[in-house]
Amino acid sequence: MKKLLLALFLLLNLFAFSSPRKLKSFHDQTALLELKTSFSDPHGVLSTWDPTISNHCYWFGVSCNSDLRVVSLILKGHDESTKLGGEISPVVGSLTEIRVLSLPFNNLVGQVPNEIWKLEKLELLDLQGNNFRVSSLPFNNLGGQVPNEIWKRLKKLDLLDLQGNNFRAQSFHFRKLMNLEEEETEVTPSKTGLYPIEIASIVSASVIVFVLLILVILFIYTRKKSKRNAQVQVIEPKEIKLFVDNGNINTPPLTYESIVRATGYFSNSNCIGHGGFGSTYKAVLSPNNVFAVKRLSVGRFQGDQQFHAEISALELVKHPNLVMLIGYHASETEMFLIYNYLSGGNLEDFIKERSNPALDWNVLHKIALDVARALAYLHDDCSPKVLHRDIKPSNILLDNNYNAYLSDFGLSKLLGTSQSHVTTGVAGTFGYVAPEYAMTCRVSEKADVYSYGIVILELISDKRALDPSFSSHENGFNIVSWAHMMLSQGKAKEVFTKGLWESGPQDDLVEVLHLALKCTVDSLSIRPTMKQAVKQLKRINPSRF
Template sequence: MDDEELLGIDIGPLTFSFSELKSATNDFNPANKLGEGGFGPVYKGTLNDGRVIAVKQLSAASHQGKNQFVTEIATISAVQHNNLVDLYGFCVEGDKRLLVYEYLENNSLDQALFGKRSLNLDWSTRFDICLGVARGLTYLHEESRVRIVHRDVKASNILLDSNLIPKISDFGLAKLYDDKKTHISTRVAGTIGYLAPEYAMCGHLTEKSDVFAFGVVALETVSGRPNSDPSLDEAKVYLLEWAWYLHETKREVELVDSRISNFNEEEVKRVIAIAFLCTQASPLLRPSMSRVVGMLSGDIEVATVTSKPGYLTDWKFDDISGINSMTIDMSTKGTDSSVYNSSASTTVVGDTSQSPAKATQPLIYSTVSNGR
């Protein structure tokens, strides 16, 4: 895609010069680096008007990254919601591609939950975070001018503002599709641990893939732990598996983060039950995000969960450098935590035209086709 084509997009947000962003970030000083995003580093900066910004710098070598960059501009500029990160503008100069976002001072949800824990998130805050994320996804799926599947919903892509209001970020992997298409067969792109089975295995993409990931995020928010943690006892390694066991033995409240001293038991059980509905193996059994909002708000009754969540427990790659060849192992033993652990935010991209042929028997607790 050349610059003329890129500049021809009806963007909406402001165009920034590279020198302006270079100055704002103090020449992209490493001290201002906030982290590594989906397609390059992110820096904190201050504009001449005093606005504090987050600048995403596209890795110039990545052709795919350029496509993601264009997708992100087109997507973010089309949507405005209290639970989505605001895009201030962008920069295109030569081979330089940058996005300029509002800066959110409380960083990401994964840092608040699994990091050094400088934030003390009480139960009501966590409940509000779940509700806010659900509202943001509802907007993307059902209320936006175009239907948008985020494709990479995870705790590290949920940012918290000064009032701890959650805002969904990183639309670099977002795919737009019109209402005539029931699903998109696409290259699998997402983060291990949050991937819906039908998407990971077959590239079958609908908004129900985001619903699955939301269910995982909700359980992480309740428990204060990532979806996979090999350092724990074997029975507790996989969050969905452990949560289901506690549900079956009517001990759901034991899932609550031990740092929370007071919580509403009814709300906790409601969030956990909704998370199980969201992570059903069959996408047809998962609720829409607007129903999730209704259930969280108490306006819609939460259906009784009878079948355990469906998920993949172990991933192995024939060739990590060209992740096209993807195999899925049935065994839950010996998981490579560096590949699986959600807090490492490993993103997978696989060519689904090849992966089903290479897949060994996948472990999903329910067959996707019959939804049981």
């Protein structure tokens, strides 16, 4: 079965990357996968490098531009649990758009591939603290002469750290800096000896040249150092914009360093979910301060100003059934959102693992109503209205009292036509996307209503949106088709999960089933609004109000 799914995934990739631009992006992904095989990864640092989970722009340490081309690869060995081993594969030379390549303080060995020196757009190269067999890297106890070819090929290189080695001082780099051609000439003496005055002249000239060279070195070092500091500030501004007051004296301050450290530097062990917009990590700053950090893919929005404007607009979107956005960080190489953490997990896990107490009708009704209220608020009470475009059980979170909270709201608008890992044309997840949206790419609030209806059908039944049991039917057969078939055959009770029909009330269950089917009809005019769905759910179980 896994081989069949992988073959299907590769086939979808061939269609998805049919254009020349997307084909180059696919080549980047293939290069990263081959690079992964050349590393030894005993601690699972690269566990997210899996094309069946997400595309390469979501992978740990990888950043892309708007064309999904890799522009940055940063894999720093912070401690023994984050160090990579092995060698660097020559395939790294296929990443032709890369500007930042940083693999410091790992346990990398072998020889640095010559292909690195051919990356013409490379601006920052940091390979210090490894064990390479070359004479051009810092902190490797290396000696000899830096190859002249580096200067010829890396035309855009701004920062190459060569400190901590035993290089012989050469003049080729000074000739490069002064734009002089490298030439070797033979001096044929016209006589067998030199007069004292000639020796004195040569010594004096040598001293003058030496002093000039020292001055040039100091000038270049000062200029490079200030430029490197500016470069680092551009690459990694360590600031967090907070929307919630964090001034409690007993609360640890929310800083870039504290958040990233609390996620274990985005370690796989702290990952609590993957989605179309990125991966989410648990961040424990203290027993009473736990957050969920959603790490987004860099390069999926059109400029910093747009991003800050859109994410700041989400600060005003507040509702009891929406996950609270606490703050965010955004830079050229890192971007994440900080939410309050909900210990009850997500609705997808709840459906898979539900136990007898969770089969209580009041619990299921409460979850359905909470989600409906959140969507009604986004559609009717926000100006402009917010379309979610990715309603599914994994985006609905629960607390310990089964209160439901909608997450990832506003991200579709924020990231434009961002693609989920299981879709190629529209935002959303296959199986939950409204048919008119999938066919025309035109989205309205009624597309969210359709997805909500699918979620309700999953909540009350034992079926998934695209359940494996549907494979014996014709193409396009899904949970909606199945529910209609059960009703037409007089088998409505078989729609409901085991024990739910028996515990009742059966009239209320049938009415919720009809509401879910009405939300998923093809005609947009017949689909209810989410405000109408809220009213109907309140009418179904008035004893709770």
